[in-house]
Amino acid sequence: AQSVAQPEDQVNVAEGNPLTVKCTYSVSGNPYLFWYVQYPNRGLQFLLKYITGDNLVKGSYGFEAEFNKSQTSFHLKKPSALVSDSALYFCAVRAPLYNQGGKLIFGQGTELSVKP
Amino acid sequence: NAGVTQTPKFQVLKTGQSMTLQCAQDMNHEYMSWYRQDPGMGLRLIHYSVGAGITDQGEVPNGYNVSRSTTEDFPLRLLSAAPSQTSVYFCASRKRESPYNEQFFGPGTRLTVL
Numbered sequence: 001a002q003s004v005a006q007p008e009d010q011v012n013v014a015e016g017n018p019l020t021v022k023c024t025y026s027v028s029g030n031p032y033l034f035w036y037v038q039y040p041n042r043g044l045q046f047l048l049k050y051i052t053g054d055n056l057v058k059g060s061y062g063f064e065a066e067f068n069k070s071q072t073s074f075h076l077k078k079p080s081a082l083v084s085d086s087a088l089y090f091c092a093v094r095a096p097l098y099n100q101g102g103k104l105i106f107g108q109g110t111e112l113s114v115k116p
Numbered sequence: 117n118a119g120v121t122q123t124p125k126f127q128v129l130k131t132g133q134s135m136t137l138q139c140a141q142d143m144n145h146e147y148m149s150w151y152r153q154d155p156g157m158g159l160r161l162i163h164y165s166v167g168a169g170i171t172d173q174g175e176v177p178n179g180y181n182v183s184r185s186t187t188e189d190f191p192l193r194l195l196s197a198a199p200s201q202t203s204v205y206f207c208a209s210r211k212r213e214s215p216y217n218e219q220f221f222g223p224g225t226r227l228t229v230l
Contacts, residue, residue: 034218043120044206044208046218046220049218051216090159094216100161100164100175101164101166101172103161104159104219107158108156108157
């Protein structure tokens with residue numbers, strides 16, 4: 001069965017410092033991985049995805065994610081955090097099409113707090 | 117292009133009441149779905165649809181009904197509200213052809229059942 005784990009409920013970073021939000025996954029077959037961000041009282045916004053190809057994926061707002069097959073991880077990174085990056089971040093994996101139409105399976109979310 | 121829209125934004129119900137959460141998209145997406153978001157549990161799939169006239173159950177379908185009479189609309193009905201259904205509900209859509217496409221989410225409906 002597919003699953004996603006985000007081991008940290010909260011990550012605290014000082015503005016200007018690099019940030020990492022961790023995600024590990026478990027899938028059978030090729031993983032299709034996504035990161036979404038949720039600002040307060042808003043819906044989820046797509047940040048980036050890994051389907052195939054380069055292990056380093058670049059996305060919106062300066063974020064990137066590193067796919068590591070041997071460690072089954074897909075950590076979200078940014079070289080220099082901004083206060084405006086403070087939000088709830090979700091990692092997700094796409095289930096196979098035969099599993100409820102290829103639904104997204106979400107991690108529990110990580111609250112990122114960037115202090116000035 | 118409004119994307120995915122949801123109404124209402126907030127709703128308070130009493131136990132046993134019924135209501136419909138509305139969802140619409142103007143991107144001609146075949147695949148639509150409803151999730152609920154609860155603290156510490158991420159988002160869980162309630163129901164989904166791969167096209168007009170076709171719906172199916174997700175992980176947590178009990179207490180909810182859906183229908184898909186048009187490509188644009190995918191309403192979620194709570195038959196008899198219970199406090200356990202207090203949650204934030206998100207509607208999402210994507211093109212069906214490629215499962216690698218990202219989903220687009222609506223702004224959410226925050227529901228409280230007393």
